Amino acid sequence: MMHRNRFNQALAAMMLAGAALLSQFAFAQDSTKTSSDSKIRNIDGVAAVVNTGYVTRKEIDDRIAALQKQGTKLPDAATVRKTVLERLILEKIQVQNAELEGLAVSNKELDKIVGDIAAKNKLTIAELKVKIAATGSTYERYRELLRDDIVISRYREREVEGKIKISDAEIDNFIADRNREVAGAGKVARSTPAAKGEPEEIDVAQIFIPADASAGVGAQAEAKKKAESLLRDARGDVDFLQLGAMAAKDNPKIKFQDLGYRTPDRLPQLFYEAIRNIGSGQVANAVVKSPAGYHVLKVLDRRALMASASVPQQAAPQENAASTPQNIMVTQTLSRHILLRSRTGLTDQDAERRLAGFRDQIRSKTVDFGELAKKYSEDGSAANGGNLGWMGPGDLVPEFDQAMNRLQIGEVSNPVKTEFGWHLIQVLERREAQLTLEKQRQFARAAIRERKFEQAYQDWLRELRDTATVKIINADDPAASPR
Template identity: 35%
Template sequence: MIDQKKMTRVIASVLFCSFLFSSFPVQAEVLDTIIAVVEDDVILEHELQREVAAIEQRIQAAKAAMPPASVLRRQVLEKMIVDKLQRQLAERAGVNVTEEMLNSSAADIAQRNNMNLQEFRAELESQGISYKSFLDNMRNEIIINQLRGREIGGRIKVTDREVDHYLETQDKIGEQAVQYHLGHILIAVKEAASAAQIQKARSKAEVIVKNLRAGQDFTQSAISESNDANALKGGDLGWRTMGDIPTLFVDVVGKLAQGEVAEPIRSPSGFHIIKMLELKGLDAHMVTKTKVRHILIKTNELIDDAEAKKRLLALKARIADGDDFAALARAHSDDKGSALKGGSLDWVGPGDLVKPFEEAMGKLAVNEISEPVQTQFGWHLIQVLDRQNKDNSEEFKRNLVREAIRKRKIEEETELWLRRLRDEAFVEIYQDRL
């Protein structure tokens, strides 16, 4: 059934346009033809022609075969219908894009193309694309993306089990191209060993792992402590593919980053200690981890920016005179979570902290204390305690897989959501005008 109320609004709009143009006979011939009614809005012939022309330009630029004109018009019209439905839903949901957000996005695109905004605008216009048209299209894309984020994104979850399953079943291609250079130490346990003897061997293995992680040389440890046949080779098992690695170690090895030492692995022969000496065939993904602490002073009705900076500078002077940073953080920091730990934020990686904090932290030497730094949370005094370059390859790989699964789920859910949106909407296409 056609919604009479909607049709009344559409007809009234068309009649009003007809009345306006009837007042100007010279312009009457350019009155647009309605191609489709979409809920309480319409798609006009000139809008469809404009979109078709834009799509044709893209197809030509890609040097692809041009489909028949009638097919292209229908495809473009269907896209316009779905876009219009999404815009209508976004409007009802209060999704909007501010001019500031729009200009910022345009500036980002210009910067990615190594241009400022004025140069980018001139480049668009040299290609026959009006800047206003570009902004309108970008506004439309941003609104639709925000709408989809609200309607779909929040519902998509990817579990660790799904990531594991993907890696086990889909990531086998090329696995044999990855080679692992392993170090091995065995703390042997006799078959008839007592519980006390087993516990003694376990404790010994745990101490060795602790010492190795603290920097003790693996080769020396293997020579002096290992009961394995490769002990005199420094525990070196050589380069192996996953298929050449003992089944007992496979799950552990697959999760080790370069330089990492695994927890002791129990077997009937004793406790095995594995170190990933090197990786080959898998690009290493190194990240810098920073151990950092801070003192935060928030601004409020009583404390303005100047006062917050003054207090932090006074605390910095006290630290220079010998006062303990951690004690001052516990007593004065407005970040109560870290204040309990002496201001410690522990080890952080890229993207873990807000940009102004991260930028200031990155410029500090180990043990150096910053000048007051402002972020959205207030003013900070920052001290870097340590830095480490860590091979983050395994975590990076899992994150890529997680994102791939999430993207696939979003695509599948979006397709269903758009089909449902289209099916439930009132749309009338005037076939004779296509």
């Protein structure tokens, strides 16, 4: 029941998109949907015709104004207008194609999502409407912008995921690489470094926390805070890609990938500057900020360019020594919980207050957690005192998993809300465990997919742009007057 599934991930992505939209709503652009009346407008106001729709110069102005208000460092006016126009064109194409594919969000579903966003921001619907009105816009406009954002997100996820192909050989190679790490006592065998002045290849991995340049100040600050937290964790004795996988489970928008061996000229300039003087196995000194968000970087290996051909032969003996697929290690947690299900007649405030009372009793040692779970938990685990058994990364829904991972052994959480209701959590024990063969293959597939996603996404955007009918009319001049 509490295990993660694709619907949960999609819902989490929608929630995050809606919360970000709320934080930047004061700068919201005009919706991609327009009435038939608004289409009969002076052609001077149109910057580009996109299939059967268009992008206005006013939309470009609004987007640039939002960036300026956030203090974003922008290039010259002509360059920024061209960049913003291309972004708006791509958004327009995605909305149009999604609608042609029949992707839609019903009013009932949208009501539920808006309600969840309001709750996440500790607002009632009435308070949310007041907050939106204070930006000078309307609640109806907010709903339409959110509807388009969700449709684009679902369309992108469906189309890009379908383009990612992962072979059994790739999975086998990934597992073999991880097994070689274990055979080397957790240390990756380093290649022969390049001599000073000789050409080299660098294997860089990244954890990417998206924060679009048009996002609000609050969303930008939250993304930066998350990136800096991951950077601190990455400096410890942890598997960098596993750290990225765990972060992505908490927030499906976070991406992690091994970029593979690249010569410096094939790395993004921002990345190369950050890791230029970093040795193998070391993390960049600071988070890297790009127009798309924040990047945590680690140099997995550096090797002489001419030595690359010999690496497979050097690695072969280790691979044979660790060929049994039993070596990918993960941290498992043994925990128990008390669940009060969401239901009519039990408000969030009542459930939270009730569990807080249980928490205080447990902490004062006047009552046993397991006895309370047997008596009050509304879950199948109640008979076992709320014991959930050993759980690994991704086995539980994100809110529960994140709260549980923050607890020390024996510690009891504050009340935690998930889609199932309200929980009180206690961690009993932790251990390092080997993944089963099936779990290893699932882990490997997910990691490889994350590596491939960004490239597939960029290829997909180029394909959309190339197949659309776009005519640039006048993007250089600002709009003559407000809409």
